[in-house]
Amino acid sequence: MRLCIAVFVLLVAVHCEELFNGDQVLRIHAESKDHIQVLKELEKDSGLDFWTHGFSTERPVDVRVPHASLYAVKDFLKENNISFSVMINNVQELLDRERAEMVSNTEMERNTKSFNFAAYHDLDTIYSFMDTLVASHSNLISKVKIGSTYENRPMYVLKFSTGGENKPAIWIDAGIHAREWVSHASAVWIADRIATDFKENRALARNVLSKMDIYLMIVANPDGYVFSHLTVRPFHRLWRKSRSVTSNPNCPGVDLNRNFDAEFSGPGASDDPCAEDYRGPSAHSEIEVTNIADFILSHGNFKSFMTLHAYSQLLMYPYGYTGSNAPDQPDLHDVATQANKALNSWHGTIYKVGSIFHTIEQASGASVDWAYQHGIKYCFAFELRDTGEYGFLLPADQIVSTARETWFALRYIMQYVSDHPY
Known part of the structure; x- marks a missing residue:
């Protein structure tokens, strides 16, 4: 062998x-x-x-x-x-179609001076969208810089708040793995949806935001995401990790979702810099992870932590590093099950619910486990569409449907957290 x-x-x-x-x-x-x-x-x-x-x-x-x-x-x-x-x-056929759609969409947006939510966008365009959204909803949204990346790109979080000091808060991030483009695109749509629902006085958005703030990080791995958009070599599109230098000069990057200080270096992460799930030399060795962790800890009042990934159609909760049940497992499972029903109600998309360990794989150093271990009770990880027909190359015409059904689940969780303070 x-x-x-x-x-x-x-x-x-x-x-x-x-x-x-x-x-x-x-x-x-x-x-x-x-x-x-x-x-x-x-x-x-x-x-x-x-x-x-x-x-x-x-x-x-x-x-x-x-x-x-x-x-x-x-x-x-x-x-x-x-x-x-x-x-x-044939993977190249999907890549060619995706690239052609992006080129066509860029031209369309340039001519119409509009933003197409049913399209994939590069980092600059996403950051420009965020600026436009903030400008259009300045009474609700602000853009918070939480630090810079290894390659010195800014890391931004959108804060949705109706005012007040240190209110309880909900964290949502997307794109910690660069190639999972539907997570970024869904987060863009969700950001616009939160703003629109609030502006149109829809009850849930008003109710949640009257009690809590929402922090949404659309691109948690900016360097990796930029690299995944480079067209010199198609291989870049399937890049997963960050872009930091490692002990192997031929294998840059760390899997940021194995670098958190949650049973770091345990099973479910690799010590090989060339591996896709390379954990890094030490917990929080990656500046991106440090920025996220420091911001959440300095805030000190997050009540829910949710992270969007792709693909496999899963809704999961702690733990990832062990098969033992988290202390709040019954409650987490019930909330995830009801959120899954809300998601399913839109298109009938079927997700599987369970702990990370039992649902997908053992994973040490994961962000959800880290957040849970730091007292954030309602921690969930989503694996968005699909189940493998397209994998990481999900066609852009599925973005809005994916985002909308995900929003139904997020909305249920946010309402539940708002109604069950702890």
Whole structure:
């Protein structure tokens, strides 16, 4: 098996400078402990791009396989009696369509001088949207700079507040993983929706904001997000991590959602700088994580912490680092279940509810666990659409539907938190 994996490494290294023509995303199903062990070694040693993680007989994993490696990988899986199916037949086709849509949308927005919520946007455009939103709703929204990134980009949070000092607050962030573009786009739509609902005097927005402030961070990983928009090489689009220098000069970046001081360096995060889930050299070694953590702790009165990811359609709560139940697990599960019903009521989209550990994978150093351990009771992580048909390359025409159904769930949670102070 080691020889086969070494061949994969060589093929992937050669292929990484090319387009993704013919690359496929395989869904691999482990059916035994032996299968799981084989897949763990494949993930560790092959250099393949695992789109989902956490090996279990209960859920599959999705892996992007370069065209040059397809026959070798498929033969390897067959030799080990591991079943698989093709989820995406040609990754480059989806990338080409996405890029064409963005170019067309940029021209349309330039001509109409409008913002299209059913489109993906780069960081500058998102930050410009935030400025416009603040200017249009100055009685409700302010833009707060919480620090700068490794590459010296500003990190902004939108604060929705009707006034008052140190009111209880709700935190929502998106895009801590750069390639999960639908999370950023959904957060943009949600920001506009909060403002619109308040302006139009809709009861829920008025009720929640009369008691609490809402802080919304649309781009939690600005450096990674900018890198994912670079067009010199298509590989950039699938970038996950930050952009800091690591101990391996060929492998920059840290998985910011493994860098929080919550059982840091435990199982569910890698110590390999080249791994997608590299945790970093120490807890809060990444300035982006430090900025978020310092801001939340200095505020001191957050009652809910929610983070938007993609993909898999999951609504989760602590813990990620252990299979043990969090002290508030019954309440968290009930709230998540009701929020899921609210989400489902819009389009019938089906989400799975549970703890991070039992629903998706073991993960140490995660933001949700960190927030919960610092006394924020209502902590939830969303994995937005879809379940693998498009993966990270969700078509832009699904953005608004994704955002709207997510808003229904967020709205339920915010109302519940507002009505159940602690």
